[in-house]
Every structure is written in C-alpha cells, then in structure tokens.
Amino acid sequence: MSVSSSTPYTPAAATAVDPQRWPDVATVPRCSRVRALAAELIVRRAFARLPLRVRLPGGRILGSGGPLSPLMQVHDPGAFHRRIGTSGLIGFGESYLAREWEADDLVGVLTVFAEHIATLVPAPLQRLREHWAVRPPESQRNTLEQAPGNIRAHYDLSNELFASFLDPTMTYTSAVFPCLPAVWGQLPAAQHRKIDRLLDLAAVGPGTQLLEIGTGWGELAIRAAARGARVVSVTLSEQQYHLARRRIEEAGLADRATVLLRDYRRVVGRYDAIVSAEVIESVGAEFWPVYFTALDRLLVPGGRVALQAVTMPHDRMLASLNTHTWIQKYLFPGGRIPSVEVMEELIAAHTRLRVAGREAFGGHYAETLRLWRERFTEQRTDAAVAALGFDETFRRMWTFYLAYSEAGFRSRYLDVQQLLLTKEDTTG
Numbered sequence: 001m002s003v004s005s006s007t008p009y010t011p012a013a014a015t016a017v018d019p020q021r022w023p024d025v026a027t028v029p030r031c032s033r034v035r036a037l038a039a040e041l042i043v044r045r046a047f048a049r050l051p052l053r054v055r056l057p058g059g060r061i062l063g064s065g066g067p068l069s070p071l072m073q074v075h076d077p078g079a080f081h082r083r084i085g086t087s088g089l090i091g092f093g094e095s096y097l098a099r100e101w102e103a104d105d106l107v108g109v110l111t112v113f114a115e116h117i118a119t120l121v122p123a124p125l126q127r128l129r130e131h132w133a134v135r136p137p138e139s140q141r142n143t144l145e146q147a148p149g150n151i152r153a154h155y156d157l158s159n160e161l162f163a164s165f166l167d168p169t170m171t172y173t174s175a176v177f178p179c180l181p182a183v184w185g186q187l188p189a190a191q192h193r194k195i196d197r198l199l200d201l202a203a204v205g206p207g208t209q210l211l212e213i214g215t216g217w218g219e220l221a222i223r224a225a226a227r228g229a230r231v232v233s234v235t236l237s238e239q240q241y242h243l244a245r246r247r248i249e250e251a252g253l254a255d256r257a258t259v260l261l262r263d264y265r266r267v268v269g270r271y272d273a274i275v276s277a278e279v280i281e282s283v284g285a286e287f288w289p290v291y292f293t294a295l296d297r298l299l300v301p302g303g304r305v306a307l308q309a310v311t312m313p314h315d316r317m318l319a320s321l322n323t324h325t326w327i328q329k330y331l332f333p334g335g336r337i338p339s340v341e342v343m344e345e346l347i348a349a350h351t352r353l354r355v356a357g358r359e360a361f362g363g364h365y366a367e368t369l370r371l372w373r374e375r376f377t378e379q380r381t382d383a384a385v386a387a388l389g390f391d392e393t394f395r396r397m398w399t400f401y402l403a404y405s406e407a408g409f410r411s412r413y414l415d416v417q418q419l420l421l422t423k424e425d426t427t428g
Contacts, residue, residue, distance in 0.1 A: 017098060022393050025097045031082040039085030040077075046120045052112045070108035076100040087134050093326035096400055097393055106400070107370075110407035117413060118316065134324040140334040142284035144263060148236045150334035151282065155237035159217070160388050165376035167191065170217035170243075173278040173308060174365035174416045182367040184375065190364075194277075194308075195220045201306035201357070201420045202273035204229050211271040211298055213264045214279035218244030218257075224275070225256035232269070234262045265290060270300045277308040278416075280343070285321060285336040288343075289350045295421065296351035302425030305353065310365075311415050312408075314339035331401050340417065347421065357420035365416045366409035373402035 019026035031039075047054045047062040053071045054062040063069070074080055079100045083091030095101055103109040113120070142150055166172060167187040175182075175190035176197060182190065198220070204210055206228030212221055215235035221244065224231050235241050241261045248257045260267075264279075274295055283291045295305050317339040328335055340358070347353050376398060379385050385395055408414035 029086040035085040114411035151236040164379040213276040225253040231257040305421035362415035369406035
C-alpha cells in the first residue's frame with residue numbers, strides 16, 4: 001500500500017523525516033546542474049517508452065501507458081532528478097521514502113520498471129557503469145568479523161515486527177501453494193509444503209544427521225526433528241536464535257534439534273544432509289565459493305544438499321555485480337542475488353558436488369510477498385508496527401521493500417529455485 005494519490009502533497013509532509021535516523025532521505029543531495037539535467041533527460045526518455053502514466057505537478061502526463069496503466073505521481077521533479085543523478089536506483093527508492101513520488105498501485109508501477117530494467121539507461125551509459133554507479137561500501141563485506149552485523153541489521157530488528165506480517169510458522173522464505181492466486185489462510189500449509197519438499201529433497205528421515213544453515217525462527221528444524229532427524233541449525237541472528245530455541249523446546253524436540261549462534265564457515269562435523277533456504281543471497285558474491293566449499297566439506301560422501309535460492313538473470317547479475325543497491329543500503333547489507341549459471345559454475349569449480357535437480361517457482365514467491373505486504377499494510381494502518389518503535393519512514397521503507405520484491409517476481413526478473421546437490425560416494 002502507498003499513501004493514496006488523492007492525498008494532497010505538501011512540503012511539510014515531504015520533509016517530516018527524522019534527519020538523525022534517515023539522513024539521506026531527509027536531505028536532497030547536492031548534484032551538479034549538468035548531472036541533474038542528464039538524469040532528467042534519461043528519466044524522461046525512459047518514461048516516454050514505458051507502459052506507465054507519470055503525472056507531474058500541474059497535471060502533465062508522461063509515459064506511453066493507457067488509461068488503465070499504473071499511475072505514478074511525481075510531486076517534486078527537481079528533487080527526484082537530483083536523487084537519481086546522484087545515486088541512481090538508490091535515489092529512486094529514497095525519493096519514495098521522502099514522499100517525492102507516490103503510486104496507488106505501487107507493485108504495478110515497480111513491475112513496469114522491473115520488466116524494462118535492462119533498457120532504462122541508454123546502452124552507451126550502461127557500458128560506462130563502472131564510472132558512475134555507486135560502489136558497495138567496504139563496511140558491508142561479509143567477512144567473519146562483519147557478517148554478524150550485516151545479518152543482525154535486518155533479522156534482529158524485532159521478532160515482533162516479523163510476527164506482524166508472517167504467518168504463525170514464522171517462515172520468511174517463499175511458500176509453495178497448491179494453486180495460484182493464494183489467500184492468507186493457505187500460507188501456513190504452503191510454508192510446510194515448501195519445507196517438506198526441501199526435507200524430501202535432502203532425504204531427511206529417522207536418524208539423519210542434518211545441518212541447517214540459516215535457522216530462521218525454527219520451523220524447518222522442528223519439522224525435521226519431528227521426522228526423527230538429529231538437527232544442528234546455525235544462525236547469526238541473536239533474536240532468531242533465542243526464539244527458535246524456545247519454539248523447539250515448546251515442541252518437545254530439544255533433544256533432537258540444537259540451534260547454534262555460529263557462522264556457517266565455523267561449523268564443524270560431517271552431516272548426511274544439509275538444508276539451506278534463501279541464505280546464499282546474504283552471503284555476498286565474494287564469498288559464494290566459500291559457501292559452496294563449506295557445503296562440500298560438511299557433507300558426507302553420498303549425502304544430499306537441498307538449497308532454496310532467489311535468482312536473477314545472469315547478464316543482469318554481471319551488470320550489477322559491483323553496484324550498491326537500495327536493498328543493500330536499507331534492508332540487506334552485504335547481500336547479492338546469484339544467477340543459476342554462477343551457482344552451477346562455482347559448484348563445478350570448487351566442490352565435488354553436482355546439481356542433480358532444480359525446480360523454479362517464482363510465481364509462488366510473488367504471491368507470498370503479496371500476502372506479507374497486505375498483512376503488513378493492515379498492521380501499519382492500525383499502528384501496531386508504530387507501537388514497536390518504528391517510525392512512518394521505516395514503515396514506508398518496509399512497504400516499498402515488499403512491493404519492490406513482489407514486482408521483481410511478477411516481472412520474472414527474479415525467480416526462486418530449489419536445487420538438489422549430491423556428492424558421490426567413492427568409498428566403496
């Protein structure tokens with residue numbers, strides 16, 4: 001949900017941002033006149049070709065969309081262009097947080113952009129990307145020292161925040177529904193369906209020694225232990241660690257499932273099976289080889305790994321590999337989404353594992369995100385999230401994040417995959 005486009009825009013509303021908490025939102029960046037003009041020309045060129053309607057102050061409409069196309073209202077074009085001229089798509093997102101533009105159908109607007117992301121910037125400028133794109137900061141590299149801070153910046157915001165929009169399973173990865181579109185009441189069973197598919201891929205059953213990389217809030221560990229597996233689950237989130245342990249104890253499975261506050265690189269032992277759901281996106285491209293090497297090191301010969309991973313097209317991954325993004329700055333510091341091709345290349349180059357199966361279900365993630373977004377919107381409007389100490393700019397940011405992610409899957413720019421990796425048993 002966004003603020004209705006029928007709500008009058010006022011400078012006071014646009015500047016009601018806490019400059020201490022949101023310095024880059026509260027202040028429009030300085031930008032040279034030449035750069036701002038170039039940004040305006042690029043933006044107007046893009047708008048003219050998009051199946052979108054863009055309303056400017058005074059009522060002028062840009063875009064090639066018809067009456068039913070999504071409508072974007074730009075209240076402050078000058079600030080909008082300066083932000084984009086300074087930091088590209090980061091500025092685009094910050095402009096939304098600053099209320100310089102709005103959309104009743106935020107997902108619809110963002111889906112149009114996602115569908116045309118490869119052509120928004122003219123090809124000659126794309127070839128010069130390394131000279132104008134914002135670089136990821138060194139402070140967000142997922143070294144052993146910095147990874148805990150990167151993870152906690154997102155997952156330790158508040159267990160109550162996540163509970164406000166997740167279903168009772170507290171599962172924060174894509175569900176698998178029996179059919180689409182989905183409704184809220186289907187979500188717990190759909191999350192269990194996804195978890196059971198991963199456990200089945202890894203052949204988890206009675207006596208299986210299972211390692212889970214990325215605990216979440218414990219639902220997969222609980223279901224694996226209920227199958228009779230012996231589970232070790234690792235996380236870097238302190239809040240997830242404490243709640244997952246409590247939920248496992250309440251389920252009466254503490255004798256079968258252990259949660260450790262530990263980096264995957266510091267895990268020891270050998271396991272019959274490994275499951276890791278949507279963790280590789282938080283690893284960082286620099287450490288993808290380390291991640292796959294760890295899977296190989298920890299898996300016994302003949303063992304199986306079940307991965308769930310968000311993916312993006314290989315060419316777009318390469319184009320954005322050294323670019324700092326809005327999602328990295330505000331939601332997932334140090335993160336990077338891989339392509340299927342890069343995962344397969346790294347597995348072949350660095351491990352004794354092989355990809356034995358792969359299934360994509362991106363449409364299910366779009367529906368999962370829609371249900372989360374709608375639930376969060378309900379909580380946002382009745383001040384439940386505000387009661388946790390999160391201000392309106394944060395709530396607007398979270399809404400944009402969920403809509404932005406949903407648009408990625410609706411446009412098929414993003415996908416989600418379950419992969420089975422196996423390791424040949426050569427001991428016999």
